[in-house]
Amino acid sequence: MPSKMSSFLCLAFGHRRQRTKVWHDGVDYRAPCARCGTAMVRDVHGEWRPFDWEKDAPPGSQERLARPHRDA
Numbered sequence: 609m610p611s612k613m614s615s616f617l618c619l620a621f622g623h624r625r626q627r628t629k630v631w632h633d634g635v636d637y638r639a640p641c642a643r644c645g646t647a648m649v650r651d652v653h654g655e656w657r658p659f660d661w662e663k664d665a666p667p668g669s670q671e672r673l674a675r676p677h678r679d680a
């Protein structure tokens with residue numbers, strides 16, 4: 609659970625992607641915010657922003673929010 613200070617930093621300065629957790633979901637590059645855990649997506653201009661279901665989820669998609677699990 610993110611601390612209140614981390615959430616405040618994101619509100620004040622914006623989210624910061626967690627570089628070690630970047631992954632490609634078959635459509636976009638995705639990563640959580642390093643401070644608060646908010647799901648983020650890289651846009652066509654290479655900028656990172658919070659994931660928005662209205663804009664970023666393909667039609668018919670129900671769950672693109674979580675990182676896929678790999679079975680051993």
